[in-house]
Amino acid sequence: MAPNKSKSTVDGHCLSKGHIKKKQVYESNEQAKKQLTISTVNAAFESKKEVIEDLIEAFSHANIPLEKVNHLLPFFKKYLKEGGAIPQAPILRQVHLPRVFNKYSSSLQTYFNQKPVAIIIDETTDDCSQSVVNTFFAFRQHTKLVSVDFLECVNNSTMGGTLLSILPNFNISYTLPRLFLSDSAAYMKKCFQEALKPIMPQLIHLPCYAHIINLIGDTWRTLSDFSLLKTFLSKIKETFVYALARKEFVQNLKFFQQQNKPVFPFVEGRLEQITSYLEGNPFNSAYKKFEVHIPQHPACPLFRASHIFDPLYIKMEIQIEDTSRNNIHRYSVITEFGNPSDELLREWAIYCGSVGEIVEKNIDLNLYWVGMQKFLPILSSIALDYIWLPVSSCSVER
Known part of the structure; x- marks a missing residue:
């Protein structure tokens, strides 16, 4: 207490408006400093966490094991602002990797939520000879690995249950x-047939065409024309791969290995080319394999029906006056066309009537149908779903 000041004087000062105002200003400033400090700490923590998680994502995309980060830590600390915040591999794996995985898994669940996906599934083995089942979902431009399962026994029942x-x-x-x-x-x-079709009757099975084309192409290895080459050049695989007769099948194999391209409506045309090529050449052994696998392929009706999403195909049919191709009910293998609404029928009529105005010889199907969304919203949505359907299961093996 100040000398020569009575207690009443001090109390009066403490209760004065001036003192109370100054006290409020002081307390407000102190609180602001505390909040600023907490905000700064939180911002720094979030920044460090973002660096770490982005690093894990970068390593994952580049297929780099997290163990390699230990060799880069001195470089990170020297040249990166947040380099000192990056921990060693065990901490990355135990603490941060699960968070990155959960974030990515949530994004997949959001994207494929209630979507009419195409399912790609295949079984392989890992480095320990354990059976691994990879499952992909494909919807329009995106094909993503959604599940990796390890099975002790691989058969029709376990694959279906998975x-x-x-x-x-x-x-x-x-x-x-x-x-x-x-x-x-x-x-x-x-x-x-036994596990999936009874539960999902609308599902269509597409045994991989790339495998089938490769099987047919392998017949060139047994031709007598190549016996001399096989004797002297048995270890030079390219001799057979690029032989004139086999080269045609290499090109067809490449077509069925395409990824992230809207080529599904063109499969039927490609199969017709292969048929003509085999029928017009004395390749009996290859044609026998072709007859076994291709004409009765379970996805052939869908390939033929999806051709209608190529406006140039519809235009050609109109030019040759085959108006029956304009009957939407002919393509009921496409689920949405089985019982079309009045609005879908209206859009279908507009679509068939507009293709005659097309002057281009080649059309990017994705750009065409994206551009038609404003005018034909229902039909465009269906078309975009089907033109992006995958044509082979090669994505799994890669």
Whole structure:
């Protein structure tokens, strides 16, 4: 207490408006400093966390094991602003990787939520010879790995059960998937017929065409014309791969290995080319394999129907006066065309009537249907779903 000041004087000062105002200003400033300090700390923490998580994503995209980060830590500390915040590999794996994985998994669940996906599934083995089942979902331009499962026993039952357990995780009802892609193994065909088809009757099986074309192409290895080359150049694989007769099949194989391109409506035309090529050349052994696998392929009706999403195909049919091709009910293998609404029928009529105005000889199907969304919203949505359907299961093996 100040000398010569009575207690009443001090009390009066403390209760004065001036003192109270100054006290409020002081307390407000102190609180602001505390909040600023907390905000600064939180911002710094979030910045460091972002650097770490972005680093994990970058390593994952580049297929670099997290163990390699230990060798880069001195470089990070020297040249990066937040380099000192990056921990060693064990901390990255145990603390930060699960967070990055959960974030990515949530983004997949959001994207594929209630979408009519195409399913790509295949079984392989890891470095320890353990069976691994990779499952991809494809919707329009995006094909993503959604599940990796390790199975002790691989058969039609376990493969079907694995897939049926994955769909609910993405809020995909069993009425939505359109296409099921796999290899041509007997147990995969049985999986489709006995495990999947009874639950998803709308599902169409597409045994991988790339595998089939490769099988047909391998017949050139046994031709007597190549016996001399096989004797002297047995270790030079390119001699057979690029032989004139085999080269045609290499080009066809490349077509069915395309990814992220809207080529589904062109599959039927490509198969017709292969048929003509084999029929017009004395390749009996190859044609026999072709007859076994291609004409009765379970996805052929869908390939033929999806051709209608190429406006140049519709234009050609109109020019040759084959108006029956304009009947939408002919393409009921496309689920939405089985019982079309009045609005869809109206849009279909507009579409068929507008293709005659097209002057281009080649059309980017994606750009065409994206541009038609304003005028034909229902039909465009259906077309974009189907033109982006995958044509092979090569994505899984890669």
